[in-house]
Amino acid sequence: MGKDKQFVVIGIGRFGRSVATTLYNSGYEVMVIDHSEKEIQDIADEVTHAVQLDARDEDTLKKLGIRNFDIAIVAIGDDIQSNILVSVMLKELGVPTVISKAKDALHGRVLEKVGVDRVIYPERDMGIKLAHSLTSTNDFLDFIEISPEYSIFELFAPKEFINKTLGRLNLRARYGISVIAIKSQEEIIAGPGADSVIRQGDILIMIGSNKDIRSLPK
Template sequence: MKMHQFVIIGLGRFGSSIGKELIQLGYEVLGIDRNEETVQELSKVLTHAVVADATEEEALRSLGARNFDCGVVAIGDDIQASILATILLKELGVKKVVAKAVNELHGRVLERIGVDRVIYPERDMGIRVAHQLVSPNLLDYIELSKKYTIAELAVPGCLTGKSLADVNPRGKYGCSIVAINKPKGIIIAPNAEDVLTERDVMVVIGTNESIEQFQESIGS
């Protein structure tokens, strides 16, 4: 089901960043925060921004929170407020609820109360940066599960001019190049004859071990 309207509770750095990006993507966003100054600043950017206490059921009801496709609880260090706001969104019948967790215990509580997706922005960014520091060709990656990952790898000079058949990551390492992002556009499901250049970015899917082996081979 395609989402059209989002309500974001907590307009700190994390919540405001999500809201601004959703607006850029063409979606409607209602932002809720207790801080009047923050709300005033974001009222010029978001579809609507209001000062309200999202831990009060009547406040969320009066704002029509139940009519939104997705609720994002982006409250920072106030874990109690985060949990209460999340419970209220679920009880009001919001179709999908996503919540930020500040630690593993907070995340487990959110999962127990039925959150559709728990996000750990600080932890996940730390993991990403660590991987990028030790793997020069790694631009970004998404952990699909504990075993499988999608990674964006910059094409190094040693692969420039080689076709996917020459590189053969599937045969040699067990991972697959599912897309190539070239300066002129992206190639989805590239074929064996497609040639890599140094400015390309490979989108690779496979087990953590297979991608790590592939990274090591092109980084040496």
């Protein structure tokens, strides 16, 4: 995914907040929408744009230029009816990719039938994440499965990487892995260059195939 992609996240519960802030910290442009003034105020400094409105209002979404966003994530939680309605409207308004959070399998099947591009199950996926973390030989802190083959993952920099530049490590050639951000105690470097040096204690946010991830040094 290029850094020119624009994301909109609708519904700022725990899951929506996590997705929005992770994308923003990885260097993407992110708009969040929620009906709660408090939620919008709380997240305003952590994303590109934060807008308080009722996402079920089709005219308001049109005026907002919602069709200009590449990917919409519908993270509305408890209100299944609103979740489905907003998902349908986003597809009808021309958003290329709509990803919606489902509460259970039945909800997920409805979302698939109305044309949502991808359905995610955060509660189920948390169980998968836990299983991966318990059986993995790497110190993964978190990962997001973006397809059955590829994931974005977060881990402490392996010893072999310390005090070396990304150019010298050449991770894309050696492992098929790309570093999309480096988190240190002082800052987050989004889209680090070849001259970026990895230090002790740094956390790397990387993207690659699940097969290649397992070949990384510990």
